[in-house]
Amino acid sequence: MQPIKKLVIVGGGTAGWLAAAAVGKIYQGQVSVTLIESDAIGVVGVGEATIPTMLAFHKLIGIPEVEMMRATHATFKLGINFKDWGEIGEDYIHSFGQVGRIFWAGEFQHFWARAKKNGLDIPFGAYCLEHEAARAEKFSISENPALNYAFHFDAGLYAKFLRKFSEGLGVVRHEGKIERVEQDVESGFVQRLHLDSGLTIDADFFIDCSGFRGLLIEETLKTGYENWQHWLPCDSALAVQTAKVKPATPYTTSTAREFGWQWRIPLQNRTGNGLVYSSQYADRIWAEKTLTENLEGEMLTAPRLIQFTTGRRKLGWHKNCVALGLASGFLEPLESTSIHMVTSGLIRFLRLFPLRGVQRVLVDEYNRQSKEEAESIRDFIILHYHATRRNDTEFWRHVRTMPVPDSLRHRIDMFTQSGMVFLGGDELFRTNGWTQVLIGQGFTPENYQPIVDNMSDMEFRAYMTGFRDHVANNISRLPGHEEFIAQYCAMEK
Numbered sequence: 001m002q003p004i005k006k007l008v009i010v011g012g013g014t015a016g017w018l019a020a021a022a023v024g025k026i027y028q029g030q031v032s033v034t035l036i037e038s039d040a041i042g043v044v045g046v047g048e049a050t051i052p053t054m055l056a057f058h059k060l061i062g063i064p065e066v067e068m069m070r071a072t073h074a075t076f077k078l079g080i081n082f083k084d085w086g087e088i089g090e091d092y093i094h095s096f097g098q099v100g101r102i103f104w105a106g107e108f109q110h111f112w113a114r115a116k117k118n119g120l121d122i123p124f125g126a127y128c129l130e131h132e133a134a135r136a137e138k139f140s141i142s143e144n145p146a147l148n149y150a151f152h153f154d155a156g157l158y159a160k161f162l163r164k165f166s167e168g169l170g171v172v173r174h175e176g177k178i179e180r181v182e183q184d185v186e187s188g189f190v191q192r193l194h195l196d197s198g199l200t201i202d203a204d205f206f207i208d209c210s211g212f213r214g215l216l217i218e219e220t221l222k223t224g225y226e227n228w229q230h231w232l233p234c235d236s237a238l239a240v241q242t243a244k245v246k247p248a249t250p251y252t253t254s255t256a257r258e259f260g261w262q263w264r265i266p267l268q269n270r271t272g273n274g275l276v277y278s279s280q281y282a283d284r285i286w287a288e289k290t291l292t293e294n295l296e297g298e299m300l301t302a303p304r305l306i307q308f309t310t311g312r313r314k315l316g317w318h319k320n321c322v323a324l325g326l327a328s329g330f331l332e333p334l335e336s337t338s339i340h341m342v343t344s345g346l347i348r349f350l351r352l353f354p355l356r357g358v359q360r361v362l363v364d365e366y367n368r369q370s371k372e373e374a375e376s377i378r379d380f381i382i383l384h385y386h387a388t389r390r391n392d393t394e395f396w397r398h399v400r401t402m403p404v405p406d407s408l409r410h411r412i413d414m415f416t417q418s419g420m421v422f423l424g425g426d427e428l429f430r431t432n433g434w435t436q437v438l439i440g441q442g443f444t445p446e447n448y449q450p451i452v453d454n455m456s457d458m459e460f461r462a463y464m465t466g467f468r469d470h471v472a473n474n475i476s477r478l479p480g481h482e483e484f485i486a487q488y489c490a491m492e493k
Contacts, residue, residue, distance in 0.1 A: 001357025002320075004031055004204045008193065010178065010216055011209035012037030014155055015325025015342045017162035019207050022346045024169035025061040030355065033171045034201060036178065036193065048265045048272045049077060049252045049336040050150040052096050053428075057343040063165065069489035071161045072153035073268040075248045076481060078134040080335065084256040085441055087389050092440025093251060094335070096148040097130030099432055100467060106449035109435045110419050113448040115464050118457070124439045126468050129475065131436075134251040138478035141488070145474040150336070152252065152265045152272075174199065181220045189320040189358075190216055205354065208323040212330070217313055217323035224314040225329075231382050231404065232310040233395070234260050234332055238287050239274040239304050242297035250481040254334060256388075257290055258282070259395045263333065264296075268491045271297060276332050279307075281395040308332075316370040317363050322349055329374060334381050340428070344373060369426075376427045379408040380434070387412065387441045412438075419445035 024033045079095035100108025125131035176195040184191050192202035208216040248266035255262045260277030275291040312329030352362045385399035414422045421431045
């Protein structure tokens with residue numbers, strides 16, 4: 001086995017510079033890190049919304065939160081507001097917080113189901129701090145109440161921030177396009193890269209962050225691609241930036257349209273927007289018209305088309321190469337999982353890091369975990385489409401009635417028949433996520449855990465209304481979202 005002393009990252013953007021920052025920080029002094037990118041090759045750069053796992057990753061590698069937020073014009077995020085997904089005219093928030101309290105006998109949805117069955121019709125989200133703070137557009141970082149949060153930020157500025165951070169750790173950047181990849185004749189391992197400048201760079205290990213192209217993982221190592229478009233038919237997106245016209249909300253907005261959905265991500269100085277759609281059901285003319293007619297504020301850029309194939313590489317780690325970001329696969333950003341999947345892939349790689357050389361057992365374990373993670377997130381995204389009552393277009397009729405993976409079918413049946421949520425061992429989305437989406441889109445369990453009935457009607461009503469009031473009282477003490485940003489992390493003017 002060849003010890004890993006030199007590591008090369010192919011491609012910059014968010015994925016490349018996250019990889020550089022993580023490996024550069026954790027293995028500083030043990031592994032030299034080089035990143036190759038070309039200013040002539042654009043990046044997708046629309047991953048502007050994150051989830052709370054980003055905080056743990058920043059803490060791991062030492063990213064200072066306030067400094068990062070100022071540099072990237074960031075705002076806070078408490079969840080996603082889904083509009084028109086269950087039915088046109090309905091909305092709900094999938095928030096980052098705990099709904100109600102968890103008891104040994106079952107989760108809170110069983111209590112809520114009993115309340116609803118007995119005429120106490122309080123919205124599910126009223127029992128969650130993050131949900132109610134998002135609705136009220138309030139935010140604070142404090143111990144009481146403590147809110148689970150993530151960020152909205154400018155992805156291009158975030159990559160620049162990470163570059164500066166990484167170069168401070170000794171990461172070396174080379175500008176240029178890769179013209180040829182050279183492999184070892186016997187092992188097939190990637191050996192060296194030949195740049196258009198004439199420079200040749202060799203390494204012991206490579207991280208492919210070259211985007212959809214997959215220069216190393218696919219064009220060179222030919223790992224193959226597992227296509228999931230039969231479950232997730234959207235394959236195109238238009239992205240555009242608009243001027244800020246109102247206070248930034250502490251949540252992302254996702255509005256279902258006739259043939260896809262539209263996102264809205266508020267930053268301190270502008271708003272990120274886009275429309276994800278299926279070219280099987282609609283063309284770009286419809287998409288551009290629908291997007292531009294539903295924007296708030298003047299367009300700062302022209303709509304940019306992004307085309308993709310939903311799915312994953314069959315092998316995320318092959319020989320001496322790991323793929324991250326778009327090079328590893330693509331799941332549409334409906335639940336803001338794109339950057340999370342980069343950071344979770346990095347943490348997985350760092351835990352299994354082949355410092356003494358590539359071992360088959362490490363490769364297999366990385367690929368097993370990557371497959372499980374991607375499939376569980378895939379199922380959660382499919383759920384949003386399939387758990388709809390919309391019947392207004394051929395697109396919605398298709399996703400509503402299409403066969404879904406057995407793993408997802410089992411989860412839906414478990415919840416609707418018993419109120420239970422089935423979870424695997426190490427899944428990203430837990431009971432709170434599944435229940436908020438299912439209940440938010442109109443699915444009420446037929447039954448609930450009978451032990452909930454051990455409380456008398458009077459005790460039960462007092463408990464449910466008391467907890468709702470407790471949440472409301474906590475929210476009343478919070479400052480406004482923009483008010484908190486102004487004193488905590490306002491960008492430089």
